[in-house]
Amino acid sequence: xxxxxxxxxxxxxxxxxxxxxxxxxxxxxxxxxxxxxxxxxxxxxxxxxxxxxxxxxxxxxxxxxxxxxxxxxxxxxxxxxxxxxxxxxxxxxxxxxxxxxxxxxxxxxxxxxxxxxxxxxxxxxxxxxxxxxxxxxxxxxxxxxxxxxxxxxxxxxxxxxxxxxxxxxxxxxxxxxxxxxxxxxxxxxxxxxxxxxxxxxxxxxxxxxxxxxxxxxxxxxxxxxxxxxxxxxxxxxxxxxxxxxxxxxxxxxxxxxxxxxxxxxxxxxxxxxxxxxxxxxxxxxxxxxxxxxxxxxxxxxxxxxxxxxxxxxxxxxxxxxxxxxxxxxxxxxxxxxxxxxxxxxxxxxxxxxxxxxxxxxxxxxxxxxxxxxxxxxxxxxxxxxxxxxxxxxxxxxxxxxxxxxxx
Amino acid sequence: xxxxxxxxxxxxxxxxxxxxxxxxxxxxxxxxxxxxxxxxxxxxxxxxxxxxxxxxxxxxxxxxxxxxxxxxxxxxxxxxxxxxxx
Numbered sequence: 001x002x003x004x005x006x007x008x009x010x011x012x013x014x015x016x017x018x019x020x021x022x023x024x025x026x027x028x029x030x031x032x033x034x035x036x037x038x039x040x041x042x043x044x045x046x047x048x049x050x051x052x053x054x055x056x057x058x059x060x061x062x063x064x065x066x067x068x069x070x071x072x073x074x075x076x077x078x079x080x081x082x083x084x085x086x087x088x089x090x091x092x093x094x095x096x097x098x099x100x101x102x103x104x105x106x107x108x109x110x111x112x113x114x115x116x117x118x119x120x121x122x123x124x125x126x127x128x129x130x131x132x133x134x135x136x137x138x139x140x141x142x143x144x145x146x147x148x149x150x151x152x153x154x155x156x157x158x159x160x161x162x163x164x165x166x167x168x169x170x171x172x173x174x175x176x177x178x179x180x181x182x183x184x185x186x187x188x189x190x191x192x193x194x195x196x197x198x199x200x201x202x203x204x205x206x207x208x209x210x211x212x213x214x215x216x217x218x219x220x221x222x223x224x225x226x227x228x229x230x231x232x233x234x235x236x237x238x239x240x241x242x243x244x245x246x247x248x249x250x251x252x253x254x255x256x257x258x259x260x261x262x263x264x265x266x267x268x269x270x271x272x273x274x275x276x277x278x279x280x281x282x283x284x285x286x287x288x289x290x291x292x293x294x295x296x297x298x299x300x301x302x303x304x305x306x307x308x309x310x311x312x313x314x315x316x317x318x319x320x321x322x323x324x325x326x327x328x329x330x331x332x333x334x335x336x337x338x339x340x341x342x343x344x345x346x347x348x349x350x351x352x353x354x355x356x357x358x359x360x361x362x363x364x365x366x367x368x369x370x371x372x373x374x375x376x377x378x379x380x381x382x383x384x385x386x387x388x389x390x391x392x393x394x395x396x397x398x399x400x401x402x403x404x405x406x407x
Numbered sequence: 408x409x410x411x412x413x414x415x416x417x418x419x420x421x422x423x424x425x426x427x428x429x430x431x432x433x434x435x436x437x438x439x440x441x442x443x444x445x446x447x448x449x450x451x452x453x454x455x456x457x458x459x460x461x462x463x464x465x466x467x468x469x470x471x472x473x474x475x476x477x478x479x480x481x482x483x484x485x486x487x488x489x490x491x492x493x
C-alpha cells in the first residue's frame with residue numbers, strides 16, 4: 001500500500017475571502033471540488049484569472065465534504081473509462097501539481113460479486129477495462145481472502161463473496177485537503193473565492209446570461225459555469241432550462257477511530273455497502289440513496305440500517321465498532337448514471353452536473369475538461385459524449401452496472 | 408424514515424412503499440407522433456424542485472395501489488395531494 005506521508009499540519013491561512021467585484025470573465029456557481037478545480041485549471045491552463053467561485057455556504061462544505069473519497073476509473077463504457085482515467089492520471093500527480101498533501105493512497109478498490117449475474121457483469125467490465133488499457137483484474141474468493149483477511153469469504157454469508165474486480169491504482173484521498181489545495185492554488189493565480197454567496201436568480205439578455213443575482217449582490221459575467229451538483233436543477237429552473245436529473249439524499253457514516261484493519265477499498269453493489277479505513281483509523285462507509293428526491297441533506301435511517309447489516313455480514317469483525325456520525329449529501333442522478341457536461345441553451349452558459357454518487361473521483365479530471373470547455377467555447381473531446389443532447393439522440397452511456405449506488 | 412399516509416390503508420412506514428417521482432406525467436396518447444425532443448421530455452425529464460412537490464407512491468406492501476402525495480423536498484413534511492387513487 002502506498003500512502004502519501006503523514007497528515008500536514010493544519011494551516012493558518014490558505015486563501016483570502018474575496019469581496020465580490022461588479023463583474024468577472026467567468027462566474028463559477030458552486031465552491032466544491034469541481035468548481036474549485038475548474039477555477040484552478042481556467043487560470044493554470046488557459047490564463048483566465050478574472051474568475052469568481054460563488055459558494056452558498058462554506059467552501060467545500062457540500063458533497064465535497066460528504067463523500068466517501070473513493071477514486072477509481074474502472075467504468076464499463078469507453079467514454080466513461082476515458083474521462084475517469086484522465087482524472088485518475090491527474091490524481092497521481094496532484095500533490096506535486098498543487099504543492100500540497102492530499103493523502104492520496106492508491107490502495108486498490110475491490111468490487112465484490114455475490115451471484116452469477118455479478119460475476120458475469122464483473123468479468124465483462126474487467127475485459128472492457130483491459131481493452132481500454134486500465135489496470136483491472138478479476139480475483140477469485142481465495143485471492144480476495146488474502147488481499148482482505150478480515151473479509152468473510154466463506155459460504156456462510158447470505159450473499160457469499162464469489163469473486164470480484166480489482167483496480168490496484170484506485171484508492172482514496174483526503175477530501176478536505178483536495179478542496180483546500182485547489183482553493184489555495186486557484187487563489188494564488190488570482191481567482192476570487194466568495195463564500196456565503198447564494199445565487200438567487202439570473203439576468204439574461206436575448207440568449208446570453210449577463211449577471212447572477214446573489215445574496216451578496218448582483219455580479220456581472222462573461223461566461224457562466226454551473227458546478228452545483230445536487231442543487232443544479234434549482235439553478236437551471238431559474239434559468240428556464242429543464243435537466244433530466246433527480247436529486248437524492250445519499251448517506252455515509254464513520255465509525256470511531258480503530259486500529260488499522262483494512263488497507264483496501266471494498267465495495268459491494270449487490271448489498272449496497274462500500275468501506276475504506278481512513279488514515280486516522282475511522283471506517284468510512286457509504287450507503288445507498290433514498291428513493292425519493294430530497295434536498296434536506298439527511299436520509300432515512302432504514303437505509304443506514306440495511307447498509308450496516310450488509311457490512312456486518314461481510315466483515316464480522318465490525319460487529320463491535322460504533323457509529324460515530326452519519327450524514328447525507330445531495331446527489332444529482334441522471335437516467336444513465338453518467339454526467340452532463342457542456343453548453344446550456346444560452347450562448348455563454350455551461351453546465352457540469354449529473355455525477356450522481358461518484359463526483360469526487362472526477363474532481364481533477366472534470367476540472368480540467370470543464371475549464372477547457374468554457375475557455376474554448378466548445379466541448380472538450382472527453383466531454384463530447386456527455387452532452388445534454390444524448391437524451392434526445394438516444395446515445396446514452398449506461399453506467400448503472402459500474403456505478404449503481406456505489407459509484 | 409418517512410411515515411406515509413396511504414389513502415386506503417392509513418399511515419405506514421416508508422419501507423412499505425415504492426417511489427414513483429413526479430405526478431401527472433401521462434403516457435402520450437400517440438407516442439409515434441412525437442418528435443425526438445418530445446419523446447425525450449416524456450421519457451427522461453422530470454421535475455426536481457426544492458419545496459412542495461406532488462409525487463407518486465406505490466403501497467407495495469399494502470393495498471398495492473398508486474396514489475399522489477404532496478411532500479416538501481427540503482423538510483420532508485407531508486400533506487395529502489388533491490388527486491389520490493388512480
